[in-house]
Amino acid sequence: MRLELRIWRQPRRDADGDFATYHVDASPDMSFLEMLDVLNETLTEAGDDPVAFEHDCREGICGSCSLMINGRAHGPEPGTATCQLHMRKFRDGDVIRIEPWRSAAFPVLKDLVVDRSDFDKIIQAGGYISINTGSAPDANLIPVPKRSADLAMDAAECIGCGACVAQCPNGAAQLFTAAKVSHLALLPQGQAERDQRVLRMVAEMERAFGSCTNYGECEVVCPKGISIEFIARMNRDYLKASLRAGSGRPKGSG
Amino acid sequence: MHLDAKIPDGPIQEKWDRHRFEMRLVNPANKRRFEVLVIGSGLAGGAAAASLAELGYHVKCFCYQDSARRAHSIAAQGGINAAKNYQNDGDSVWRLFYDTVKGGDYRSREANVYRLAQVSVNIIDQCVAQGVPFAREYGGLLANRSFGGAQVSRTFYARGQTGQQLLLGTYQALSRQIATGQVEMFPRTEMLDVVVSDGRARGIITRDMVTGEIRPWSADAVVLATGGYSNVFFLSTNAKGCNATAIWRAHRRGALFANPCYTQIHPTCIPQHGDYQSKLTLMSESLRNDGRIWVPKDPSESRAATAIPADERDYYLERRYPAFGNLVPRDIASRAAKAVCDEGLGVGHGGRGVYLDFADAIERLGKPAIASKYGNLFEKYERITGENPYEVPMRIYPAPHYTMGGLWVDYNLMTTVEGLYATGEANFSDHGANRLGASALMQGLADGYFVLPYTIGDFLSRHMGEEPLPTDSEPFRAVTAEVDERLQRLLSINGKRTVDSLHRELGQICWEHCGMSRNAGGLRSAIDSIRELRDEYWTNLKVIGSGDELNQSLEKAGRVADYFELAELMCYDALLREESAGTHFREEHRTGEGEALRNDEEFAYVAAWQSTQPGKEPILHREDLDFPNVPLTQRSYK
Numbered sequence: 001m002r003l004e005l006r007i008w009r010q011p012r013r014d015a016d017g018d019f020a021t022y023h024v025d026a027s028p029d030m031s032f033l034e035m036l037d038v039l040n041e042t043l044t045e046a047g048d049d050p051v052a053f054e055h056d057c058r059e060g061i062c063g064s065c066s067l068m069i070n071g072r073a074h075g076p077e078p079g080t081a082t083c084q085l086h087m088r089k090f091r092d093g094d095v096i097r098i099e100p101w102r103s104a105a106f107p108v109l110k111d112l113v114v115d116r117s118d119f120d121k122i123i124q125a126g127g128y129i130s131i132n133t134g135s136a137p138d139a140n141l142i143p144v145p146k147r148s149a150d151l152a153m154d155a156a157e158c159i160g161c162g163a164c165v166a167q168c169p170n171g172a173a174q175l176f177t178a179a180k181v182s183h184l185a186l187l188p189q190g191q192a193e194r195d196q197r198v199l200r201m202v203a204e205m206e207r208a209f210g211s212c213t214n215y216g217e218c219e220v221v222c223p224k225g226i227s228i229e230f231i232a233r234m235n236r237d238y239l240k241a242s243l244r245a246g247s248g249r250p251k252g253s254g
Numbered sequence: 255m256h257l258d259a260k261i262p263d264g265p266i267q268e269k270w271d272r273h274r275f276e277m278r279l280v281n282p283a284n285k286r287r288f289e290v291l292v293i294g295s296g297l298a299g300g301a302a303a304a305s306l307a308e309l310g311y312h313v314k315c316f317c318y319q320d321s322a323r324r325a326h327s328i329a330a331q332g333g334i335n336a337a338k339n340y341q342n343d344g345d346s347v348w349r350l351f352y353d354t355v356k357g358g359d360y361r362s363r364e365a366n367v368y369r370l371a372q373v374s375v376n377i378i379d380q381c382v383a384q385g386v387p388f389a390r391e392y393g394g395l396l397a398n399r400s401f402g403g404a405q406v407s408r409t410f411y412a413r414g415q416t417g418q419q420l421l422l423g424t425y426q427a428l429s430r431q432i433a434t435g436q437v438e439m440f441p442r443t444e445m446l447d448v449v450v451s452d453g454r455a456r457g458i459i460t461r462d463m464v465t466g467e468i469r470p471w472s473a474d475a476v477v478l479a480t481g482g483y484s485n486v487f488f489l490s491t492n493a494k495g496c497n498a499t500a501i502w503r504a505h506r507r508g509a510l511f512a513n514p515c516y517t518q519i520h521p522t523c524i525p526q527h528g529d530y531q532s533k534l535t536l537m538s539e540s541l542r543n544d545g546r547i548w549v550p551k552d553p554s555e556s557r558a559a560t561a562i563p564a565d566e567r568d569y570y571l572e573r574r575y576p577a578f579g580n581l582v583p584r585d586i587a588s589r590a591a592k593a594v595c596d597e598g599l600g601v602g603h604g605g606r607g608v609y610l611d612f613a614d615a616i617e618r619l620g621k622p623a624i625a626s627k628y629g630n631l632f633e634k635y636e637r638i639t640g641e642n643p644y645e646v647p648m649r650i651y652p653a654p655h656y657t658m659g660g661l662w663v664d665y666n667l668m669t670t671v672e673g674l675y676a677t678g679e680a681n682f683s684d685h686g687a688n689r690l691g692a693s694a695l696m697q698g699l700a701d702g703y704f705v706l707p708y709t710i711g712d713f714l715s716r717h718m719g720e721e722p723l724p725t726d727s728e729p730f731r732a733v734t735a736e737v738d739e740r741l742q743r744l745l746s747i748n749g750k751r752t753v754d755s756l757h758r759e760l761g762q763i764c765w766e767h768c769g770m771s772r773n774a775g776g777l778r779s780a781i782d783s784i785r786e787l788r789d790e791y792w793t794n795l796k797v798i799g800s801g802d803e804l805n806q807s808l809e810k811a812g813r814v815a816d817y818f819e820l821a822e823l824m825c826y827d828a829l830l831r832e833e834s835a836g837t838h839f840r841e842e843h844r845t846g847e848g849e850a851l852r853n854d855e856e857f858a859y860v861a862a863w864q865s866t867q868p869g870k871e872p873i874l875h876r877e878d879l880d881f882p883n884v885p886l887t888q889r890s891y892k
Contacts, residue, residue: 012803013464029527031638037532037754044752044807049798052806054320056493058533060634061418062324077637084637109464110804117441120321124433128426129385133305133703134376136383140340143394153387153412156419160323189385 001026001092005039007051008099010108013115017108019097028088032075033058033065035087036098052111060084060223063159066166067112068099073163073221081161081223101166105173105209116162118208119176125204126197127180129189148186155183157224164218164226170210175218177205178234179226185237195241202238257510257862257877260664261365266883270369273665277712285310288714289473289722291458292316293445293500296325297417297695298678299479300424301702307431309707311714314471315428316440316460318495318809323425326481326493327698330417331538331631333401333409334381334695336374341398345406347371353404354693355884357583358658358686359836359852361513363860364883365665366683373704374696378410380703384423388412402539402583402691409692414538414630420695424702444809445500446737448476448674450507451729455674456722459730459737463809466802468741470725470734474717475673475710478504479702482657482679484517486817486824487769488761490654491523491536497813498820501661501680506819509669510862510875512662512682514820515828518689518837519770520655521587524638524648525607534653535638537610537631539691542580542587544615544624545648547571549608553598559609559647570594578891585688585837585850586891588652592770593848595651602649611647652770656694658685658837659827662862662877666709667701670862673713677701682860687836741801744811749794753810756791760784760814760821768825773841777829781822785869788818823863823872830874833857845888854886 003024010017024042026035033055040050056064065082069075075085090096098112106114144152158179165173181198184190190197212231219228262273280288288311292303295317303315317325337350350371355362382388382396388410389397401409412419431437442463449456449470457472483498484490505511522542524535548567555562571590572579582590591608594600601607616624621644625632632643639649661669661676663683668675678698685693723729767780791814799805834843834850835857843851860877 027528027530029640030530031532034530034532038530041752041754044796044798045750047796047798050807052804056319056324056495057326057329058494059329059491059535061415062319062326062328062493063321064319064324079633080637084634086638086640088640113804116320120323120429120432120439120441123323123426124429128430129383130430131380131383131427132308133301133380133427133707136376136379139338139378139382140395144390145394146390146392149387149390149394152385153389153419156387156412156422157415159418160321183387184385187385187387189383 001028001087001090003090004095006095006097007112009051009111011110013107013109026087028086030087031058031083032069032085032087033083052113054113055083058083061159063161066101066114066161066163068102068166070097073101073167074223079223079225081159101162103162103165103171105165105171106162119160119162119173121208122173122177122201122204123180126193126200127184129184130193142188144187152183152186155179155186155226155230158226159224161223163221163223165209167217167221168210169215169217170213172212173205173209174212174231174234175222175226175228177201178230181234181237182230185233194237195244198234198237198241199245202234255670255864255875257662257875258664259363259877260666261363262665266365266368269365270372274708277708278715280711280715282310284718286312288312289314290475290477290710291471291473292477292479293458294325294479294481294680295322295425295428296327296479296481296678297421297424297698298680298702299477300325300421300428301699302477302479302677302706303437304424304427304431305703305707306710307436313431313437314440314473315437316443316445318442318444318463320441322428322439322441323422325421326496327421327695328418329491329493330695331414331536332540333399333411333416333692334377334420335401335408335692336378336410336696337371337408338375338378340396341407343406345408349406350374350408352884354684354690355686355881356889357688357690359688359850359889360686360854360858360881360884360886361516361835361879362686363683363879364881369705370684370697370700373700376704377696377699381420381423384426386412386419386423399540404690417695420699446812447503447733448507449729449733450671451723453508454672456729457725459733464804466800466805468734468737470730472722472725472730474714474722475675477675477677477706477710478661478680479677480680482660483817483820484654484657486761486821487654487764488758489526489531489534489765491520491534494533497816499813499816501676502816502820504661504669504671504674506865507671509671509674510662510864511659511823512860512862513659513687513827514824514863515768515831515838516658516687516836517654517824518584518656518658519588519652521584521591521652522610522650523653523655524635525602525651527603527639535634536653536655537635537648537650539584541610541628541631544627545580545610545612546614547580547608547610549594549599549601559601559611568594568599575891582891583688584691588770589839591652607649607651609647610650612643613647616644654769656689658682658687658689662860666712667706668709668713675706675710677706687838741808741812744795744808744815745797745801747793747795747797749796751790751794752796753807753814756787756795757814757817760787760818763787764821764824768828771839771841772828774829777825780825784818784822784825791815791818826872827861827863830861831857852888
């Protein structure tokens with residue numbers, strides 16, 4: 001199959017970018033990233049700068065890959081990260097537009113590579129349980145109802161790719177944040193810090209990202225099918241924590 | 255060089271406790287005076303960085319990915335072993351120890367393995383407390399499954415994403431320390447060399463992968479937790495960025511490299527489907543619990559799999575190994591698949607595949623039961639191949655997956671360079687010649703959470719009051735200049751071939767001659783071919799762009815240059831080892847039935863190699879292994 005690619009090229013973070021057009025021959029059995037590999041081999045042999053794009057495990061679990069394909073984060077196949085998308089989903093002669101994640105919070109570093117470090121800062125703000133190595137009780141001491149454990153796992157499946165932010169018209173990170181807040185709030189181990197966790201993580205999220213107005217596009221493009229119900233769960237937690245904290249802010253936050 | 259593994263005295267059950275008591279401590283006020291560099295943020299690195307920071311050390315942690323959450327530990331599917339005996343089925347620390355030594359085909363170090371089994375129980379406690387959502391029974395207690403041929407249920411799991419959940423636990427612990435400032439995290443930063451002066455590691459040289467800045471870092475100790483080297487084969491289940499540069503540079507600076515020929519080929523991967531293929535995808539080996547493996551009996555068979563009647567199929571594992579059937583260990587299942595394909599019975603692209611068939615299981619248990627166990631794996635298979643495994647058998651083929659070899663370390667996980675440690679897959683010590691399923695996660699976390707944080711304290715306590723070497727000192731300047739020179743050299747070759755095309759060719763040589771089965775003639779020819787191709791690499795490589803920008807071709811070029819050297823050492827090691835042990839199968843050394851034949855008289859040792867100039871033979875050092883606790887027997891899974 002012969003395809004026309006329109007790819008965003010941008011040499012550096014502070015440089016202007018533009019779309020460049022390329023033609024590539026692909027096989028339906030190729031993955032989308034293998035199709036880009038083929039393009040890059042051709043570009044390199046011709047002495048042109050290959051297209052920079054983020055990828056690592058190519059198994060849909062590390063969350064590195066991050067392409068807007070024809071305006072949709074991770075492309076046309078539901079529940080599938082870019083690296084697991086295969087060319088059989090396209091047809092001979094298709095024109096494919098490939099862009100980096102669209103979000104002010106994810107600045108482009110080069111071509112299709114963006115900086116997602118604000119996600120790490122949300123986790124650093126409280127997305128953990130404070131337990132030092134060596135101080136854990138026996139693992140079976142606290143039974144966890146299977147339903148809670150399963151639901152926590154549903155939330156914990158988030159791969160931190162940023163598709164939710166990229167697709168959101170507001171550039172909001174609610175789905176990402178809610179997934180971690182819910183994962184930990186659903187487990188007995190996460191109760192002690194539950195209030196301060198949600199308050200701090202939401203504060204950090206609001207600092208770096210846009211606000212959620214319930215478009216729901218995040219859920220549609222999430223490669224792991226994280227449910228938007230977790231956002232409602234986080235909002236409930238946030239409200240309760242705010243009321244308990246009185247001032248609406250965590251203690252010590254000024 | 256005398257290799258002293260520093261194994262503590264006393265009965266094996268008491269060694270670790272005794273050692274922990276005998277090791278010197280660093281008082282809390284002094285811990286903050288020490289700085290440790292941790293390279294890699296996977297299970298071994300992330301756990302070590304977080305735990306050291308909790309203890310009060312100052313830690314700098316580096317990873318090449320854009321976030322510490324993405325290290326390739328994340329891709330482990332099946333589970334993590336621990337001797338909890340929650341299922342009351344006769345498991346114990348001793349049994350896990352015994353199984354691991356036997357599974358490693360008696361080429362691991364007993365004392366290390368025993369310690370691994372001991373701390374396995376603490377790992378599960380730690381992870382649950384961190385909020386890792388392991389699978390649970392309806393009563394709310396933890397679920398287990400049997401895995402990889404074990405006869406007890408000791409594997410803990412989180413759907414098919416155990417590695418992901420464990421890594422996120424580690425990442426969360428690390429994030430907490432980053433928030434306090436106790437850990438400084440440097441993502442998108444690749445270590446390109448280690449600085450060794452007076453036999454001691456003094457720091458590292460890194461490249462900022464966005465700006466290209468080369469920077470020296472000085473510290474009191476350096477921990478390499480940078481994973482394995484399966485990508486030497488080009489096609490493997492490793493992430494594309496996985497590389498051996500950190501351990502290889504350490505090797506070139508004096509750290510011995512142990513057992514490089516022990517590379518694990520995982521039996522259940524999706525077969526290659528084209529020449530453009532970039533990597534191979536693992537399908538969890540838990541599929542072998544219900545799937546039946548077969549090939550057509552007739553090499554000229556052309557019917558669709560479902561149209562071939564049962565009596566015209568060869569269920570070769572069930573036939574050859576009636577006791578274990580489809581659940582034989584990985585090395586045996588992989589070799590058997592290769593053997594039937596070599597006979598011309600393979601299926602799919604290039605005849606390199608065998609069927610993994612769920613039809614019987616679906617008939618026996620029903621489709622919903624199979625879907626609940628393997629649904630996500632079936633979906634993944636269908637996404638990649640376009641075939642529905644509920645209706646037609648999966649096709650699978652072995653693929654490079656894990657490397658048991660790595661930097662030689664003593665009982666304290668220190669390499670032969672003082673102050674330089676290696677943990678997780680980057681070291682060699684615990685899995686011998688073959689790793690059992692669900693043991694990689696266990697070892698990474700054992701090293702990171704429960705071993706290194708203790709042993710490094712003993713080393714640091716002996717260097718109290720010493721100042722780290724300044725980064726503008728001669729040793730740092732010299733290594734920085736070498737790093738610069740090497741990058742410039744790669745950029746200035748300006749030949750005709752891409753990194754990938756040369757890497758692919760290197761991978762083919764390794765796969766052909768140093769893969770699942772090896773012989774002396776093939777290995778000798780591989781060494782020659784690798785040298786020739788390496789010459790071409792350094793004269794005909796084409797890397798576009800410059801060093802002071804985000805340049806993915808340059809990143810790859812440096813890594814592959816190191817693979818070219820490592821590949822040669824791997825072949826030397828395989829050539830030296832005139833026996834078959836675990837994954838290392840020498841065609842000259844097999845039993846009458848074609849199984850691996852060890853030679854304990856001559857080869858019950860660790861081959862630890864000292865680096866010489868490339869193109870010259872490396873120097874062998876031996877650490878003799880003895881097995882006072884697990885009697886040596888020939889493995890049999892008949």
